[in-house]
Amino acid sequence: MRYEAPSTLDAAMALLAEEAGSARILAGGTDLLVQMHSGTAAPDLIVDIKKIDEMCSIVLENGRYRVGAAVTGMEIMEHDDFNAAWPGVVDGVQLIGSIQVRGRATVGGNLCNASPAADSVPAIVSAGAVASIMGPGGRRDVPVEDIGIGPGRTSIEKGEIVVSLLFPEKAASSSGAYLRFTPRTEMDIAVVGAGVHLTLDAGGTCTEAKLSLGAVAARILVVEEGAKALIGSKVDDATLEALAAAASAACSPIDDKRGTKEFRIDVAGVLARRAAGIAVERARKS
Amino acid sequence: MSVSLSYEDKALNVIGTRPIRPDGVDRVTGRARFGADINLPGQIYGRVLRSPHAHAHIKSIDISKAAALPGVKAIVTSDDFDEMPTEYIAVGEMIVNFRDLTRNVIAREKVLYDGHPVVAVAATSDAIARRAVKLIDVEYEILPHVIDVVKAMAPDAPLLHEDQFTQGVEPTPEKPSNIAKRMMFEIGNLDAGFAKADHVVERVYTTKPVHQGYIEPHSSIASYSEDGTVELWTATQGHFVIRAQCARLLNMEISKIKVIATELGGGFGGKNNVYLEPLVIVLSKKCNRPVKMTMSREEEFRATGPGAGGRILVKIGCTKDGKITAADFQIDLQAGAYAGAPLPQATMSAFTRYDIENVRVVGHDVTVNRPKVAAYRAPGAPNAAFGVEGAIDELARAISLDPVDFRLKNAAKEGSKTYYGVTFGPIGFVKTLERVKAHPHYSAPLGPNQGRGVGTGFWFNIGFDTTTSLNVNEDGTITLTIGTVEVAGGGRASLAMMVAEEFGVDAGKVHVSTGDTSQLGFNFVTAGSRGTFAGGIVAVMASRQAIETLKERAAMTWDVAADEVVWEDGHARPASANVGDFEPLSIGDIAKVSNKTGGPISGHAELNVQGAGPGFGAQIVDVEVDRETGRVQVIRHTVIQDAGKAIHPAYVEGQFQGGAVQGIGWALNEEYIYGEDGRLQNPGFLDYRVPVASDVPHIDTEIVEVPNPNHPYGVRGVGEVPIVPPTPAIANAIHDAIGVRFYDLPMSPPKVLKAMKDNGTA
């Protein structure tokens, strides 16, 4: 296995494009090394992108946060301003693994590993993040919900790298929240994850909303019916019940060692409702 | 020399205090050497090829490609091991059959579980060893498998062993069976007893196999010398038993094997048995290089010995005043691939906390296509208690009697005779129950969705073969060499404290080290909570022997008779003023001239220690249930248990707390999950969910002390009882919170949510 640590994007893309065998990008390594340990990944080439500056920084671009794909979970948790603007995203990030894992794991890696149960993905989906991808064909921008297409599979082409995630400009009276269900308090893979982001107008009516669910289908879901239930409402109890119903209805989960179908359907509704409750409280104060 | 080891109630200086353990600094600095930390010059690395099938005939094994790989130095298969006859011996608290043991070390005709070892290789690097394993071709004929204990007991179940006929049944069956053994205890008249009952509870419970979860994987290094001797470093709870098993399996003389027990990173019963040791010895013999092998976490789950799961049937009847009139129990325990589930322990602990006239207890030891079970902290008792303590709670509530009062009405006491024939000496069950009622936890208010449950536990505790050697150094310090491996933490501290108490010196003057098998006589595995009890008895015996010698030497120095010298406060003193006006002599004073008075001063003891004091405990657990998700959180937990005498209270508390948290994991989330194909789906700490720090509250403890009359300081083993009460206590607490009873473990969120929905209480 060869290891390269290029310091520019161009060099990284060239390495990936030229590799005849299998190549994997190394960001935090918290998924890749586990896969190598179990034998499910045995790449011929590892391209470590942590020396590429633009992938490792959080910058404000015309009032919008651009988070490098290789920024670690802990760095995001420690960024006070980003926390204030996007607490729902931080909710998701701070549930990935343990403190040790968050010291290395990255949002880009979490996204590109494409586990349907990834913790930060429903949060960044509901926040409306857009992935900036560089490849042989140039640059393209893709909403993050279109990256994961199935368990472990993405829409990223060979030779492409997700460079950063661009978050929208944060509107007034808008905020988000992410909740997940795990049997233990920490350290588990999400059995259900729900990310909600919403915006209120001056009168407290919801004008924009997005609900995203994890671990209840083969990929992260965007629940349009959930958003519709919220938009135009004052996010009262009846709305939250409707939201919960929409969330449960949208699931097509599996039975596996982490949870049953029935359980996931029920809890998806519960978490969507609770996450929306937190989001609306935060939005009212923001 | 005849020494009384009976309990003496006297003022104590060292025992009961909390000195820093003598072997602690090495552990907090990373200096302590655990199994995988040992490296020998020239060592090479071993790996095992394991079965991917739950049940299959081995048709052929082709190792040629692996043997040809550069760097591969040795390969072993079952051809390198002798066939073993059926021969049963005790290991820890379980029984082992050598015919099965050799097959569990390396498969012979068949593989019987996913993970069963088939071939072992040793190569100059771990990477080459792994590659070599992949190059080995094994042809299997897959057979139908069975992993459920009830299905395995059916007459038409896939059969694991053609030559296994149920023992304990008259007449011996003609048809082989997966039921290896049946046991029964019966006293009184069950039917008459139930006829007298005003209330009867009859339930079926199930529990899943769980793993001890020690953080240190098994690790061994063997260095086989051309003269036929071998040095073996290994992570084990009992190096003398490992030596004995290797000698038998490999047809070697015991004296040719030297086993060094490395510092142990957790055992809980799971490190009583050989897994890697015979393999590394034979690999080393074949290539004349030291061979090191460490299990991966996945191998630990697939191929070591979990605690048994099974089915439990309980029927208990009581009068309207709460007196139990009859108790009927059956447990069907999974043994895994080879017979040897903890059947005696489960059956003998089921009702032992209570005085009941009419009892029947039946148990079955059932082979299934899973890894062969090993002991896990009070093996069999948690399974039995989950059933019995749950039924007791139901009965108490049926007659509106406080569950602790119910137990007090029926509690075993000194003089109670168990249904298996033993009469109890002084025991602490009643006192423990009274302390539960008096504890502030028991009467603290509960909030919404919160509930409280109580569970109780019992363990026999054991003594058995223990040998120790004590040497008085020239400067008056003392070295105690022990052969009972420290598994608990605080064991060496406790022994040092007992020796210090005997001699009348500070604990810091006593150094304890673990000898290898060449340095001491036989010591049984550290199991049955025997470390401090039995280790303490021989340490006290050795101390008293050495003190007699010190007195004799003082007498020699003073030219008086030996019986005119007493030992007090760390010094030899004249017995009275009439003997003479002599300055007291310290240990150091006597030791530094010992070569002039006869030679070095020591003591030693070798004893099959008897008289272990049974342990009783109770736990109070509060839970909060999230009614919308089924998640159960333990919010308060108190352990009250009789320790006889807590030599070092902090380490007794530590046993209470550690066992309680293992019980919480067992109750709520831990289980082996198998697929339809009989393969283990969760062989790792991600999906085998042991409690993390944020899952559990503080575990409050109260140490009850009803001295064991058979130990000089009253010690009873404490390590195993704490894992027995949590599963029923938590089930009872959940019922108290949401009105739903659980009869199956673990009580994980999907099950709790479904039960609430089915019962209309979600």
Add this chain to the structure above:
Amino acid sequence: MARQHVTMTVNGDEADFLCETDQTLLSALRDELQLTGTKEGCGTGDCGACSVMLDGRLVCSCLTLAVEVEGKEVETIEGMAQGENLHPLQTKFLEHAALQCGICTPGFLIAARALLEKSPDPTESEVRYWLAGNLCRCTGYHKIVEAVLDAAAEMRGH
């Protein structure tokens, strides 16, 4: 493929070793540098026994490649005590009997020290959640949490 030569700093001293490209930092520390204080409990980042500091960041060394630490600073348990002087956490762990078998202890000490450097006055809940990535099977965590809180108080000068 030829082994890679890595030069880095460990516990303040410059060190170098040879390793395979797919070898973990954990393996390099234990097998190439003979620093066996850092332990392998699972190899998959689920138990925390392999915790080390990497350029001041708490990480699992089993999830880090050895080749990644070229030019970086690694701190392990062997560097926690200063000569004869134990770190307050080490002392408190001993005083509180916060270890039994001790295999998880190096990982807990490294993780706890990282917590206290960031957050000198944590609540009990913060301690439990920070240490959720470190498994202990012997103690039930009770005395570990007490030792960390006590060490924190001592380090704050109380």
